[in-house]
Amino acid sequence: MEGKSSRQEQALVRREQLVDTALALFSKQGYDATSIKQIAAAEGVAVGLLYHYFPSKSAVMRAIWERHSFLPELRALLLVEHNETAERVLRDVAERFSAMLAHKEALFRLMVRESQSNPEVADCLHTIVEEGIKALGAYLERRVHLGELRPHDTALTARTLLGTVLTTHLARLPIRPWAELVAQLLHGISRHSDHVRPGQD
Secondary structure (H helix, E strand, O other): OHHHHHHHHHHHHHHHHHHHHHHHHHHHHOOOOOOHHHHHHHHOOOHHHHHHHOOOHHHHHHHHHHHHOOHHHHHHHHHHOOOOOHHHHHHHHHHHHHHHHHHOHHHHHHHHHHHOOOHHHHHHHHHHHHHHHHHHHHHHHHHHHOOOEOOOOHHHHHHHHHHHHHHHHHOOOOOOOHHHHHHHHHOOOEOOHHHOOOOOO
16 A cells, blocks of 8 residues: 555646646747647656646646646645635635746746637636636535525625636736625625625625
8 A cells, every 4th residue: 555655646746746847838938839749758658648747738738727726735735625604715715826827927927828829728618717717616505505604696706706806916907905896796685794894804
């Protein structure tokens, strides 16, 4: 078992190395101009090994998103804080998503730019965004069932929150306190909306 575990860890490290190498090439050359063969050569592995981890170049792109996007952190956040109030969780989600976008601005601008002309990249971006909306929407549904929030279109609330943060960064708009956005979103859907104030726990 120990040997198997060690091999699995090595395989995971190798996969992450391939993902990071692909990201560097996509950033430098563009998605269309980068081939699977070039990624393998840059990492010093056989093309067959790369296909062992990724069935296609679009699968490599998806792996980049999964490794470097906010989705893994969002899943972990919602899992740990599923009993926290919507106000606190939505504020945390907005602040952490905003911080990640600021830290990885070049990556996100690359993906958005490439998605304009490449259907594979656009599909990958769409899938990741929709998964984030679905995860956040599911959390909001739980808050509805628990009686904290009124029944409403939880996917729309999730889309509005994540979309506003993303648009703010891509358009380089002034970043206001995210607690204000959360308070606006909760107004009308919280059963205690009169008591919701920016920054209040």
